[in-house]
Amino acid sequence: MRLHKRIDWFVLINNCFLVLVGLICLIPMIHILAVSFSSSAIAATGSVSLWPKGFTTAAYEFVAQREAFWKSILVSLQRVFYGGAINLLLTIMIAYPLSKEKGEFRFRTFYSWSFFITMIFGAGLIPTYMVIIQLGLIDTIWALVLPTAVPVFSVILMLNFFRMIPKELSEAAYIDGAGHWTTLWKIYVPVSLPSLATILLFSLVTHWNSWFDGLIYMNNPSNYPVQSYIQTIVVQRSFATMTPEEAKLMATISDKTLRSAQIFLGALPIICVYPYLQRFLVKGIVVGSVKG
Amino acid sequence: MQKKILNREIPLHLMILPGFLFLIIFSYLPMGGIIIAFQKFIPAKGLFGDQIWIGLKNFQYVMSLPNFNDIMWNTLYIAVMKIILGLLVPIVISILLNEVKNSALKRGVQTAIYLPHFLSWVVLGGIFIEILSPNDGLLNQVIKLFGFESIFFLGDNKWFPITMILSDTWKEFGYGSIIYLAAITGINPDLYESAQIDGANRWKQTLHVTLPGMQMVIVLLMVLNLGNLLNAGFDQIFNLYSPIVYQSGDILDTFVYRIGLLDAQFGVATAVGLFKSVIALVLVSVSYFVAYKVADYRIF
Numbered sequence: 001m002r003l004h005k006r007i008d009w010f011v012l013i014n015n016c017f018l019v020l021v022g023l024i025c026l027i028p029m030i031h032i033l034a035v036s037f038s039s040s041a042i043a044a045t046g047s048v049s050l051w052p053k054g055f056t057t058a059a060y061e062f063v064a065q066r067e068a069f070w071k072s073i074l075v076s077l078q079r080v081f082y083g084g085a086i087n088l089l090l091t092i093m094i095a096y097p098l099s100k101e102k103g104e105f106r107f108r109t110f111y112s113w114s115f116f117i118t119m120i121f122g123a124g125l126i127p128t129y130m131v132i133i134q135l136g137l138i139d140t141i142w143a144l145v146l147p148t149a150v151p152v153f154s155v156i157l158m159l160n161f162f163r164m165i166p167k168e169l170s171e172a173a174y175i176d177g178a179g180h181w182t183t184l185w186k187i188y189v190p191v192s193l194p195s196l197a198t199i200l201l202f203s204l205v206t207h208w209n210s211w212f213d214g215l216i217y218m219n220n221p222s223n224y225p226v227q228s229y230i231q232t233i234v235v236q237r238s239f240a241t242m243t244p245e246e247a248k249l250m251a252t253i254s255d256k257t258l259r260s261a262q263i264f265l266g267a268l269p270i271i272c273v274y275p276y277l278q279r280f281l282v283k284g285i286v287v288g289s290v291k292g
Numbered sequence: 293m294q295k296k297i298l299n300r301e302i303p304l305h306l307m308i309l310p311g312f313l314f315l316i317i318f319s320y321l322p323m324g325g326i327i328i329a330f331q332k333f334i335p336a337k338g339l340f341g342d343q344i345w346i347g348l349k350n351f352q353y354v355m356s357l358p359n360f361n362d363i364m365w366n367t368l369y370i371a372v373m374k375i376i377l378g379l380l381v382p383i384v385i386s387i388l389l390n391e392v393k394n395s396a397l398k399r400g401v402q403t404a405i406y407l408p409h410f411l412s413w414v415v416l417g418g419i420f421i422e423i424l425s426p427n428d429g430l431l432n433q434v435i436k437l438f439g440f441e442s443i444f445f446l447g448d449n450k451w452f453p454i455t456m457i458l459s460d461t462w463k464e465f466g467y468g469s470i471i472y473l474a475a476i477t478g479i480n481p482d483l484y485e486s487a488q489i490d491g492a493n494r495w496k497q498t499l500h501v502t503l504p505g506m507q508m509v510i511v512l513l514m515v516l517n518l519g520n521l522l523n524a525g526f527d528q529i530f531n532l533y534s535p536i537v538y539q540s541g542d543i544l545d546t547f548v549y550r551i552g553l554l555d556a557q558f559g560v561a562t563a564v565g566l567f568k569s570v571i572a573l574v575l576v577s578v579s580y581f582v583a584y585k586v587a588d589y590r591i592f
């Protein structure tokens with residue numbers, strides 16, 4: 001009890017410091033949200049900080065009327081759907097054979113190295129770009145989905161998980177006459193659902209957040225996924241995707257509130273799934289990535 | 293007997309086949325395409341088409357560019373600083389977080405600091421462009437409030453690299469602290485108890501129990517980060533830089549993008565990309581080997 005007072009001081013300062021650190025991480029998002037709901041005239045003066053001034057939803061109404069914005073959302077949803085499904089399916093189908101012992105699957109080492117090498121050596125931007133062009137994938141959704149069809153990191157997490165499944169399960173299934181295919185879908189997949197959900201969620205987030213491939217593989221801006229679309233509007237500040245009527249209407253709403261609204265909408269789905277992401281974080285990723 | 297094993301293996305081959313095909317087409321085919329680096333490449337003739345071979349001319353051309361040294365320096369400087377801060381800040385934050393006994397507060401802070409990791413650099417780039425604006429940006433408003441002159445963070449060569457380093461640290465330190473927190477949680481509580489009996493105060497406990505307990509993970513992450521020595525962060529810099537800060541902010545990856553896709557000098561861009569990939573391969577191989585030796589780290 002002698003030390004009671006000193007420890008209290010440390011706790012107090014430490015707690016305040018960490019609250020401050022937490023706020024520094026949130027303030028930029030809060031600021032953008034406040035600007036997006038502010039009146040454009042006030043926002044243009046730069047006097048909005050963390051609470052909307054002259055509350056209005058005009059920026060969101062404008063965005064809601066923009067066909068190009070909704071088109072890009074649609075492309076993103078498509079991409080997330082196909083991309084997530086293909087990532088998950090391939091992860092399962094690659095991880096199962098690789099989780100077998102060498103005695104059971106003699107080519108295991110060959111395949112493992114084939115997949116691993118792509119993690120540590122990349123061909124680089126231009127050769128990949130040329131391959132996509134020559135496969136005729138430019139301006140199709142497949143240019144966004146197929147090049148990243150095999151998420152090698154997820155495969156590694158999953159194969160390590162599959163290995164922890166007791167061998168007795170698959171041996172019993174084998175004796176009952178089940179083949180590999182049945183064993184995988186009836187035994188391995190059902191007991192791995194939480195891990196698979198984690199991998200799926202991270203794959204969905206990655207697909208939603210990707211923007212560079214959309215930018216280079218889509219010649220026609222109407223095929224942009226939403227992050228590429230936001231990139232051109234907010235970062236490049238290009239008006240190529242805007243119709244003349246929209247440009248006129250735009251003059252009545254400040255650039256700043258409009259940009260903020262679109263930034264926030266681009267982040268919104270991530271914020272919505274964030275509680276689930278966070279729940280999986282400590283459990284899944286840490287256990288999988290750093291076993292040492 | 294041999295045949296039986298073979299029959300049992302065939303379904304495994306079939307199962308892995310679709311993924312393997314994707315790997316061949318989208319990873320190994322482009323690796324074959326690296327030959328562009330040694331050609332005077334004309335896109336219309338196609339990859340693996342009848343191109344003119346020019347040996348190492350593309351590499352010599354790049355090395356002779358006056359700004360290539362700047363680009364190498366920028367890449368290394370920004371990457372190294374990001375690696376250092378990306379190690380130190382999460383270690384400090386995780387130690388401080390571990391001292392928080394109020395679980396609601398701890399959880400709240402964690403929720404706040406993990407979030408930026410999941411947002412794209414397009415979203416965050418847009419936010420930073422607003423906040424760092426020299427005229428009406430939030431940060432410059434605060435700076436002016438204290439009586440200083442506003443800073444053009446994204447348009448001043450003196451400030452651009454440090455802005456990249458700090459904003460990246462801001463985005464990733466929370467996520468980075470997860471692994472350290474897990475390591476601290478794994479420390480045997482008896483060690484703290486006996487340290488207390490020996491009269492160790494909070495600082496001494498951190499120094500002699502917590503840090504040694506984290507040592508393995510710290511060394512491991514340090515080693516694995518070696519592979520990022522040439523990754524200065526394309527997504528971030530591409531969304532935040534502009535021609536006025538090329539001098540201090542142009543990195544290998546943005547350079548490859550500009551000469552390759554904007555200037556259509558495919559051969560030169562591929563040569564730079566290959567240069568980067570080979571160095572990265574060496575660094576990653578060394579780091580995995582050291583991690584395996586030091587920490588018995590194996591990824592599969």
